[in-house]
Amino acid sequence: MSLNQISEQRCFDGRQLRFKHQSAVLHCEMQFSVYLPPQAASQRVPALYWLSGLTCTDENFASKAGAQRIAAELGLALVIPDTSPRGEGVADDPQGSYDFGLGAGFYVNATEEPYAKHYQMYDYIVQELPALLEAELPLTPQRAISGHSMGGHGALVIGLRNSSRYRSISAFSPICHPSACPWGIKALTGYLGADPNRWQQYDAALLLAQQGSDLPILVDQGLADQFYPEQLRTETLLAAAKRSGAQAEIRLQPGYDHSYYFIASFIEQHLRFHARYLGLLAA
């Protein structure tokens, strides 16, 4: 068994689990959290992958979003990876900033040194983690993907580029157009180099404008978000959705900020959205 369980806590009659494992893709030991709903005691269940934002680990969403209640009702597993490779040998931002390096992997496959060896979060999320979990835990291959801020960017990019691997995509407060915001320009330059042509494959607004979406999309953005609009560039995603004719609902929520209080307020709607496409609820 390549998964080592660190902890188990009962939550809404299901199991909140934390694991560590040696990642072949990231070349380091990684931790992640999984919530298995009560239904998983007797059958395989589909999974929502949740990608967290800057500075987070696998614990923020598990402890703050209140998602287990709804997941337990629906029979949906929650898979919550960490936000970057970790460990002593993993290069961090030499400046020690919060928005690059550890806790800020941006869900890309880095090509630049000293990051290329470890910062392969795209492949980790798309390939390694689902293969491991579907072999070791009672999960079906039915997947949905969601996330917050940097993780909303990750969810949109990964979902748009891998429509056969997911049923639906959602995001809270996503970094929609990283090629044209301070967080994104810094991270994409650092991980991928200075040529913006190499950034396009990781830019949700550009991907959506170019190719549309085979999957339904739900996005919530708070209008009192301290990072809106400069870092998030939601208007570019709205324009791309309109231009492409994609099945994308992008909602601007008055009064809500960038925090987990916002996520908690709307996570039930996101889980029910995904549940419809995963066959857990009538459409």
Next chain:
Amino acid sequence: MSLNQISEQRCFDGRQLRFKHQSAVLHCEMQFSVYLPPQAASQRVPALYWLSGLTCTDENFASKAGAQRIAAELGLALVIPDTSPRGEGVADDPQGSYDFGLGAGFYVNATEEPYAKHYQMYDYIVQELPALLEAELPLTPQRAISGHSMGGHGALVIGLRNSSRYRSISAFSPICHPSACPWGIKALTGYLGADPNRWQQYDAALLLAQQGSDLPILVDQGLADQFYPEQLRTETLLAAAKRSGAQAEIRLQPGYDHSYYFIASFIEQHLRFHARYLGLLAA
């Protein structure tokens, strides 16, 4: 205005607020959190006081319990005080332990030096905070009280001793019999002196056995709790409830531990319990 608002975040269409104020009872500046449900925009609402456990501040319950969703539905405010006096002049445990001093006020009025000046958490919770909040915020004088672990002890003791001030009492994983557990003996000795006769007024199991309860009580205790039974002594509360004939439902929940995952799993039932006695739900 003696309340200074530190932050406001929208949550389930209500307001998650944080305040600071100068406490006359505690002789220091205190912070606390309040959730005002959407109904409070146009009317006064009753309040549930939540007393947190060892090492917590006013932020743990606000961010981890998922209570705002139900409070918003019911029209119930949540008042979440800190767990001890704070600040540079406030004496801490000389050994710096987690279970005495800062973050561990045990909701008593200390009589021993150097704690007596600041550690008056009982009067702060019972008197000062409600008077302040009902003057400054849209709250009715209808109150209920709940809490976790050390805060479950506080909720039971305060509710039992002030039945005219509350409508109902509940607790998660409470320290039921502090006179006879390591946490309690250490804290009560330090704050009240070595004479156990002085501890009785702060011992929920003793109070319930002696006087019964004028208020309905709901308690949940996880059977996989790492502090059960040694620190919590739930059996003494069960015996006292039985002996006194109090209207007390004390439930042992298989598989659940001492964490907020346990609280999150059952907080809805506690809020609905209190709502019935606060007149928010049909009994």
